[in-house]
Amino acid sequence: MERANPFEPLSLGEIALRCAQETQKFFQHLAHESGYCFELFRRAVVNGDQRAWDLVYQQYHAQIMRWVNRHPAFAVCHEEAQYFVNRVFERLWRSLTPDKFAHFTDLKGVLAYLQTCVHSLILDECVRARQAPGADEQELETLLERALYRDGQTPEAEALARSSRQRLWQWLASRLKDEQQQAVMEGLFVLGLKPREIPQAYPGLFTSVQDVYRLKQNVLERLRRDPGLGDFWDDV
Amino acid sequence: MPPEPGDTRLWAYLEGEDEALGSHLEACPYCRRRLERLSRLETRMKALLYRAACPEPLQLGEYELGLVEPAQAAILARHLETCPHCRAELTTLRDFQKREAVRPEADPYPQGISPRAIFPALRELVARLIPRTAAPALRGEVREQIMAEAEGVMIILDVRPGKDERLSVFGQIAADEQAQWAEAIVQFRRGGRLEAVAMVDDLGAFRCETLTPGSFDLRLSPLSGPVIVVPNILLQA
Numbered sequence: 001m002e003r004a005n006p007f008e009p010l011s012l013g014e015i016a017l018r019c020a021q022e023t024q025k026f027f028q029h030l031a032h033e034s035g036y037c038f039e040l041f042r043r044a045v046v047n048g049d050q051r052a053w054d055l056v057y058q059q060y061h062a063q064i065m066r067w068v069n070r071h072p073a074f075a076v077c078h079e080e081a082q083y084f085v086n087r088v089f090e091r092l093w094r095s096l097t098p099d100k101f102a103h104f105t106d107l108k109g110v111l112a113y114l115q116t117c118v119h120s121l122i123l124d125e126c127v128r129a130r131q132a133p134g135a136d137e138q139e140l141e142t143l144l145e146r147a148l149y150r151d152g153q154t155p156e157a158e159a160l161a162r163s164s165r166q167r168l169w170q171w172l173a174s175r176l177k178d179e180q181q182q183a184v185m186e187g188l189f190v191l192g193l194k195p196r197e198i199p200q201a202y203p204g205l206f207t208s209v210q211d212v213y214r215l216k217q218n219v220l221e222r223l224r225r226d227p228g229l230g231d232f233w234d235d236v
Numbered sequence: 237m238p239p240e241p242g243d244t245r246l247w248a249y250l251e252g253e254d255e256a257l258g259s260h261l262e263a264c265p266y267c268r269r270r271l272e273r274l275s276r277l278e279t280r281m282k283a284l285l286y287r288a289a290c291p292e293p294l295q296l297g298e299y300e301l302g303l304v305e306p307a308q309a310a311i312l313a314r315h316l317e318t319c320p321h322c323r324a325e326l327t328t329l330r331d332f333q334k335r336e337a338v339r340p341e342a343d344p345y346p347q348g349i350s351p352r353a354i355f356p357a358l359r360e361l362v363a364r365l366i367p368r369t370a371a372p373a374l375r376g377e378v379r380e381q382i383m384a385e386a387e388g389v390m391i392i393l394d395v396r397p398g399k400d401e402r403l404s405v406f407g408q409i410a411a412d413e414q415a416q417w418a419e420a421i422v423q424f425r426r427g428g429r430l431e432a433v434a435m436v437d438d439l440g441a442f443r444c445e446t447l448t449p450g451s452f453d454l455r456l457s458p459l460s461g462p463v464i465v466v467p468n469i470l471l472q473a
Contacts (some may be wrong), residue, residue, distance in 0.1 A: 029340045029396055049407070070335075112300060114299060115329075116294065116300070119297060120293035188281075190285050190288050191319055194251065
């Protein structure tokens with residue numbers, strides 16, 4: 001039998017006030033009850049109570065500001081911390097569904113999710129955006145349209161991939177004939193490994209780095225002849 | 237001149253692993269052009285495919301928290317075995333969560349300042365839009381501001397073109413009880429979905445720079461007092 005929620009009878013105002021008070025006790029090293037804050041999140045996420053969302057923001061924005069400022073990658077970001085605080089709440093609102101919330105049994109789990117939102121946002125905006133070696137999005141789209149159209153790939157299959165880059169990789173991988181070829185392409189271009197690192201990353205597939213160079217050459221030659229890629233290589 | 241090296245050797249040279257080829261390349265413009273071509277090809281392939289198989293950081297974080305379906309979790313576990321980048325990101329997340337676990341010693345509020353008492357609004361006011369007026373701007377251009385009013389509180393929005401076809405929305409709240417609006421939460425919602433959030437500063441100003449053009453409901457929630465909703469604001473550059 002499902003346990004009754006002891007906070008259910010309380011008004012949102014009481015919940016928010018007790019959450020603030022209990023948080024204060026926590027920071028003063030006093031005995032405290034974190035259930036009020038958990039209930040505040042529950043009403044926001046599970047009940048979809050807009051005012052509860054406001055109160056979550058008001059209660060936790062200082063905590064999130066602290067996490068943003070203390071994240072190891074924040075130093076390379078060129079935005080103010082407040083920008084990330086706002087984006088974190090947007091991400092939380094979109095990502096934390098009632099289904100996911102059902103996994104949490106206490107406030108600790110919810111705060112860990114908030115930290116995950118901080119971390120993922122900073123990585124997305126500051127780290128991964130810098131790592132990407134300047135792909136031309138237009139070129140990607142043109143290439144994909146041509147390749148997928150030729151293959152008669154269904155929109156459903158296409159929708160499975162999140163990004164143009166991922167769709168291109170799936171398409172290219174489908175043209176490769178065996179595990180070795182896929183490992184070379186994935187290792188060198190998708191993971192950005194050095195040829196010397198490939199035999200170790202894919203144990204049992206290569207006897208030496210020379211195998212990697214030879215396969216790299218074969219695969220690129222094979223793709224160069226692929227009609228699906230057409231004039232992709234012309235200006236290379 | 238020694239015989240022309242195969243592409244396999246040129247790939248190795250690009251990785252700094254066949255230095256003996258250097259003297260041939262110095263003397264052979266044809267092979268130098270081949271080498272440049274391979275180098276361009278390598279750069280293009282990496283630009284198109286780099287981290288194409290990686291999950292998004294949030295998905296990795298949800299995997300770490302056990303929120304991902306078992307089938308998807310198995311795929312992510314396999315990916316983590318081969319991808320050093322995602323392993324490193326996950327390690328960063330674990331270290332961050334370990335270091336930043338909420339502890340009494342890590343009070344986010346400045347010492348001596350208590351967490352604010354928060355009282356939910358008793359009621360919601362719907363603001364009325366005031367017919368648009370032209371506002372003077374730089375170099376003679378005329379920009380229209382959006383103005384709304386609810387029980388003596390004025391909300392003024394100045395919308396400008398932003399980065400990546402997004403809009404920069406600069407807002408100002410003017411009220412008799414101006415202090416009440418400091419740290420109010422601003423939300424732009426489209427069809428009920430939260431699109432952007434911001435906080436009002438001490439002077440009653442706020443800004444959002446991630447909105448795309450369209451129609452929004454604006455929701456302003458102060459720490460105390462009624463929430464103001466401005467429905468159906470059309471934002472465009």
